[in-house]
Amino acid sequence: MASSILSDCSSSATSRLLPLRRALLAPPCRFRPATVAAPPRRPLAIAAPQLPLLPRARGMASASAAAAASSTDSDACAKIIDGKLVAKQIREEIAVEIAKMKDAIGVVPGLAVILVGSRKDSQTYVRNKKKACEAVGIKSYEVNLPEDSSEDEVLKHITTFNSDPSVHGILVQLPLPHHMNDENILNAVSIEKDVDGFHPLNIGRLAMQGRDPFFVPCTPKGCMELLHRYGVEIKGKRAVVIGRSNIVGMPAALLLQKANATVSIVHSNTKKPEEITRQADIVITAVGVANLVRGSWIKPGAAIIDVGINPVDDPESPRGYRLVGDVCYEEASKIAGLITPVPGGVGPMTIAMLLSNTLESAKRIHKFK
Numbered sequence: 001m002a003s004s005i006l007s008d009c010s011s012s013a014t015s016r017l018l019p020l021r022r023a024l025l026a027p028p029c030r031f032r033p034a035t036v037a038a039p040p041r042r043p044l045a046i047a048a049p050q051l052p053l054l055p056r057a058r059g060m061a062s063a064s065a066a067a068a069a070s071s072t073d074s075d076a077c078a079k080i081i082d083g084k085l086v087a088k089q090i091r092e093e094i095a096v097e098i099a100k101m102k103d104a105i106g107v108v109p110g111l112a113v114i115l116v117g118s119r120k121d122s123q124t125y126v127r128n129k130k131k132a133c134e135a136v137g138i139k140s141y142e143v144n145l146p147e148d149s150s151e152d153e154v155l156k157h158i159t160t161f162n163s164d165p166s167v168h169g170i171l172v173q174l175p176l177p178h179h180m181n182d183e184n185i186l187n188a189v190s191i192e193k194d195v196d197g198f199h200p201l202n203i204g205r206l207a208m209q210g211r212d213p214f215f216v217p218c219t220p221k222g223c224m225e226l227l228h229r230y231g232v233e234i235k236g237k238r239a240v241v242i243g244r245s246n247i248v249g250m251p252a253a254l255l256l257q258k259a260n261a262t263v264s265i266v267h268s269n270t271k272k273p274e275e276i277t278r279q280a281d282i283v284i285t286a287v288g289v290a291n292l293v294r295g296s297w298i299k300p301g302a303a304i305i306d307v308g309i310n311p312v313d314d315p316e317s318p319r320g321y322r323l324v325g326d327v328c329y330e331e332a333s334k335i336a337g338l339i340t341p342v343p344g345g346v347g348p349m350t351i352a353m354l355l356s357n358t359l360e361s362a363k364r365i366h367k368f369k
């Protein structure tokens with residue numbers, strides 16, 4: 001459900017909640033349309049990190065550059081990280097690899113999606129995943145179960161997919177109905193087919209030094225991919241992750257740490273989150289609160305990756321609502337060096353990473369290089 005109120009990002013410390021006003025939608029930056037930065041094409045950075053191909057974004061090159069950027073500089077305008085474009089490039093790369101694999105060994109990757117219940121947003125995500133699979137040549141299998149299904153029914157489908165050789169990835173759409181135990185269900189997915197990367201063994205391997213998971217969770221992997229493709233240096237930088245969920249915040253923090261950032265995690269009990277966030281060269285937000293992160297929370301020149309997807313009422317939109325992130329975009333885009341929009345930032349990357357994980361799984365299972 002869309003929230004019926006929207007922070008207008010205009011008060012100082014706390015969000016003032018007002019009815020939606022059209023004027024708030026005006027683009028804040030004079031140069032905004034021209035600053036959408038297209039990253040050059042290159043293979044997935046997760047497999048082979050480093051090698052930034054874009055010139056460093058304003059303010060990200062060094063502390064002195066960041067210090068030079070002033071938050072009162074009205075011309076300052078962040079580069080937009082175009083997740084939609086990067087995701088398209090990645091899908092094209094994946095389609096080429098799938099065609100090669102099919103030619104060489106006659107195998108196409110298969111992804112099974114299990115959806116329980118009839119939440120509209122979950123149905124949309126699953127439909128979009130299916131479309132994305134078809135477009136790159138991944139065969140998709142779908143199971144739709146009613147809301148009142150038993151945990152055993154879900155487990156039965158997982159077991160069937162675990163032993164089906166044409167299925168290389170299994171995804172159980174979250175959230176599950178309340179009467180089901182997420183842990184039991186996620187534990188049942190074979191770790192070799194856990195393309196969401198949510199199995200405790202995969203998360204454990206992600207957390208451990210010198211170990212690698214079979215799969216990195218898609219949304220955090222997408223965030224890292226955007227940072228890599230836009231040439232954001234991570235090693236030695238300060239990063240703040242806002243949110244610590246098992247599916248986004250926590251694995252995002254682990255990945256940043258693996259990439260040698262110094263990481264702080266902000267959560268609902270954190271005191272003075274703005275002071276902590278203001279120290280960060282890189283901020284990843286995954287909270288689910290519209291406009292939580294204000295311009296005053298951001299270090300000039302920082303890279304901001306906004307994972308939040310928050311519906312707010314918008315009578316002028318055909319759907320009656322629109323999506324905004326956790327970051328007050330109007331304010332943040334005047335101070336940050338780089339920023340992801342919502343929509344069109346991390347969301348499309350999540351789906352691209354799911355396709356990437358499914359291809360990776362098929363290649364590993366069939367020992368195809």
Ligand SMILES: NC(=O)C1=CN([C@@H]2O[C@H](COP(=O)(O)OP(=O)(O)OC[C@H]3O[C@@H](n4cnc5c(N)ncnc54)[C@H](OP(=O)(O)O)[C@@H]3O)[C@@H](O)[C@H]2O)C=CC1
Nearest residue numbers: 219243244245248267268286287288307308309346347350
């Ligand atoms: N773009 C994409 O592809 C995806 C987007 N999302 C979106 O990302 C957002 C987060 O999703 P998810 O991680 O699943 O959400 P969860 O609700 O599982 O986790 C939210 C986290 O935010 C923290 N939090 C809540 N309120 C505050 C606050 N005021 N200040 C600081 N931290 C706070 C919570 O802290 P605590 O742990 O203390 O409760 C918790 O760790 C949602 O908007 C979701 O729709 C999610 C997945 C993919």
Ligand SMILES: Nc1nc(=O)c2c([nH]1)NC[C@@H]1CN(c3ccc(C(=O)N[C@@H](CCC(=O)O)C(=O)O)cc3)C=[N+]21
Nearest residue numbers: 171172173174175196218309343344345346347348350
């Ligand atoms: N097992 C499981 N794995 C998930 O990865 C998973 C999940 N369950 N449950 C729900 C969350 C959410 N999620 C998103 C995926 C794509 C967009 C996306 O493509 N968003 C578009 C907007 C789409 C629109 O306009 O509605 C964008 O940000 O541009 C958003 C959110 C994956 N999740």
